[in-house]
Structures are given as C-alpha cells and as structure tokens.
Amino acid sequence: MVQIHRQRYPSRMILEVTLLLAGLSVASGSICCPPKQFSAFQYITFVNSRTTARALHSFVYDRINQRYLVSSNPDDNFFIGTAKVIYDYRKKVGYSINTESKTCSKFPVQGNFEDQENVCVPSGADSLGPFFYGYNRNRLNSLSYTYNSTAFDGRQQIVDATVTRDGCIPITITTTTFGGKGGNSLYTVGYNDFYAGLRDDTFFDIPSYC
Template identity: 65%
Template sequence: MILQVTLLLAGLAVASGSICCPPDQFNAYQYVNFVNSTTTIEALYYMVYDGVNQRYLITGDRSNGQVVGTTKVIYDYRQRTAYSIDAEARTCTTFPIQGNFKDQQNVCVPSEAVPIGPFFYGYNQDRLNAQTYTYNTTSPDGGHQRVTIVVSDAGCIPLVIARTTTGGAGGNSFYQVGYNDFYPGIKDITVFDIPSYC
C-alpha cells in the first residue's frame, strides 16, 4: 500500500505548464481510498515530503482503523535507496528505488485543467476557500484517467485528489487521496536521519 501512495505522490517541486503547485516541502496526513472490481483499500499515512532534496517519508499506516506496525519508509532518490525502518525493533531493510523523482507530476494543477467552480470548507469567517479542477491523463498501464483535484485558494494546498481510471490492463478503478493537517515546510528534518543500524 505504501508503494501505491508513493506512485501517486512521487515528487513535489515546481513544474512548468501548471496553474499552481503546492510547496516543495511539507508534512501532511493522507487518507487513501482505492477501489476496483477485486480490491478495496483504505489507509491513513503521515507523509513528510522534501522535494528540494528529492526524498520523502511515509509512516503510520492505518488500515480499517487499525495501526499496522511501527515502520517508517524513507525514499531517497538522490541515493537511489529506500529504507524501511522499525525504530522499536531496531531493524532496517534497504532496497533500490526504481524510476526517477518526478516534479509535481500528480499534485500540481496542470495548465490544461478546467476549473469547475469554487469549493468551500467550513462556514462564514472560518471557511477555507478552494478551487476545483478536472482534467484527463493516462495511467501508467495506458488506461484513461479522469482527475478531479481540489486545492486551497491560498498556497495551492491539495485537499482532495480523485482519479477515476477507465480501461487499461487493470480495468475500472477509483483512487482518492485526501489531505489533513497540511504543514508547509518540514517540522523536524531529523526524521530523515538514517539510524546507525541501517
């Protein structure tokens, strides 16, 4: 499941040809929902994203309300290595990273996106103003994807990204990522420190 989230968010630096892009460093919770004809997956992750140094960390997988382990995974594209670290058990597994770090490919609002109206969270003075966009793209397996993305007016912070995939080798599917407690910048850079037992 961590790999699926990784594929969706593989990279966040300023991309050309975009309406807007979120900050290139941030901390956020991600709620992930994936459904196709054979699978339903729900999970909550905490992500620390560092587009400046081409790395990110994912931890805290919660599937169906249950905590699934104490592992954090650091993907370091400059080193071409990922580290799966369990600090409680003091274990570490490394594995090579395939592919390249992609600048904002799946989080920027591309220039061809069509605005489908304003969107608001909250009420009155406490409301968050957002914009909703939609566009078409191609999935990694060659299928057609319809993407709807909701971002805040201020800062282009992603709130919800929904992808409906039609066709392709995997058939029809729905993939959605929602963001919560988004913090621009990195609160604690030491989360990327690799322990000595790695």
C-alpha cells in the same frame, strides 16, 4: 481543524498504498504547487472490482531535496510512526524501515521526482470553478481542477484535484484509472493537518542498521 480518528495499519498495507501513490505521473509545467516542503496526514481509499483498501498515514514532502516519506502507525504523541518508507530520487534508492523491530530493506527508485509527486496542478488542467468549505467568515476558499494523466503502466487516468485558493494546498485528489486486472479503479487522497515546512529535520535520517 478537522479531527481524524487515527487507526493503526501494518507496514505491508502502507507500502502497497505508497506504491500506488508513486505510480502516478503528470505533464510537465503546472498551474500551481503547494509549498516545496510540507507534512500532512493522508487518508487514502482505493477501490476496484476486486479490492477495497483504506489507510491513514503521515506524509512528508521535500521537493527541495527530491524525496518524500510515508509512515504508518501514527499515534497522538508522534507524527512519524514505527513503520516508514523513504523515497530518495537523488540517490535513486528507497528505504523501508521499521523502528520498532529495527529492520530495514533497500529498493531501487526509478523515474524522476517531478513525475511522481502528483501534488501540483499541471498546466492544461480544466477549472471546475470555486468551492467553499466551512461556514460564513470561517469558510475555506478553494479551487477544483480536472485533467488527464497516465499511470506508470500506460493506463489512462482522469484526476480531480481540489486545492486552497491561497497557497495551492491540496485538500482532496481523486484519480480514476481505466482498465487493468481489477477493472476501472478509484483512488482518493484526502489531506488533513497540513503543515508548511518540515516538522522535524530528523524525519529523513537513515538509521545505522540500514
């Protein structure tokens, strides 16, 4: 397993990165999708002519219940850190929670879960051929695809996704968005320490102070 140095990031940074993630949409239908529930670490890089931002956070994906969670400040003992943001598409509500300061704020969630997830490879994607990570018998067989997408504000995008050949587990997803105030932008998500299923059923519990 590849090791990642886990740095701490403030809740504001994690929320901004989460909003970027939620702004992506893909066409209906798919070539393949990862497990309906999973958790992983995401290392994110966002670059345009004005800004460079990097963040490491934990990500919990629950397609069955149409919700996902991102959390900042993970450490070696806890997968979920002190700051987390939950998007619940069935209830159309989101929660920004800080368990250390015991604060919580709600916000409306718009759109459909299927339009926001951006982890499936959509139908119509063009294959870029097989890729291999690792060495000899320990290598990881993967496939890469490219496809067009549309941002929430209508800007055009090109997405390059690399997933495992078995299971469609995401490895890297790179999105190039054209235009906007900061000019063209590059948004890259790398996945690490992937776990199929939910590590803990309490991840999505809403605290009483919300």
